Amino acid sequence: MKTKLIGxxxxxxxxxxxxxEIADSYVKSGIDIIEIGFPCDNPYLDNEYIGNTLKCAYNNFKDADAVFDAVDELLxxxxxxxxILLMYDHIIRxxxxxxxFIERASKSGIKDIILVxxxxxxxxxxxxSNGFNVSCYITYGLPDNEIESARNSNAFIYLQAKPDGNVRPGCETLAQCVKYLRDKGIKNPIYAGVGISTPDDVKMIAEAKAEGCFIGSALLKKTGDIKQLEEYVKSLKDARDSAEI
Structure with missing residues (x-):
């Protein structure tokens, strides 16, 4: 199994x-899955860089139908x-x-949703209930309530890849976190992310045997130079592959 790179x-x-063109460059460079951020007026859970891209995008569309028209063109x-479509709850509501949303996303063939x-x-x-796969987020500390929610999820698990506070004893490394979730009965694919930027980060995720690796700001910031982007993605893939030999 190769850990999928998600851009x-x-x-x-x-x-x-x-x-x-950014999406085109991702595919050309070898990104395995594209994560589409749906425009948002108040992306309060994202970092400043990603949040600003979402707010800028929000102002570039006249309405939600125009956004879905763009999504359809991309697909x-x-x-x-x-x-994978990233959606804020209040944007859907x-x-x-x-x-x-159900009508347009279904017509577009969108199935996988990150709902925040x-x-x-x-x-x-x-x-x-309308056939979408909605991911479940688990923080690095692996709280019991988040694990229980993930156990009932019908989609991949989005696991925080690096600690920023509480750590469950015995789960100090990402590999230990992934194993703990598997031992707790989590069978869905585990995709890890947040703060991933270097080949070593990707290697860590691949060695942990997570099925996917999210790359956000670090990838987006390289889209102004296609050669630099391609070299960067190649370095990530090489690191991923070296962990899976």
């Missing part, structure tokens, strides 16, 4: 056509590349509308 970008940033251009900023479980439950 993030905000559709519509810095403008719609340029965001398409048409890269029909063979899996995609207040900007798109739950029913409209949920005020309750209602949107998540509605999406799952």
């Amino acid at each position: 993030y970008f905000s559709i519509g940033y810095p403008d719609v056509e340029r965001s398409m 048409k251009r890269h029909a063979d590349t899996p995609v 207040d900007y798109v509308g739950v029913d409209k 900023g949920s005020e309750d479980e209602s949107v998540k439950d509605t999406l799952i």
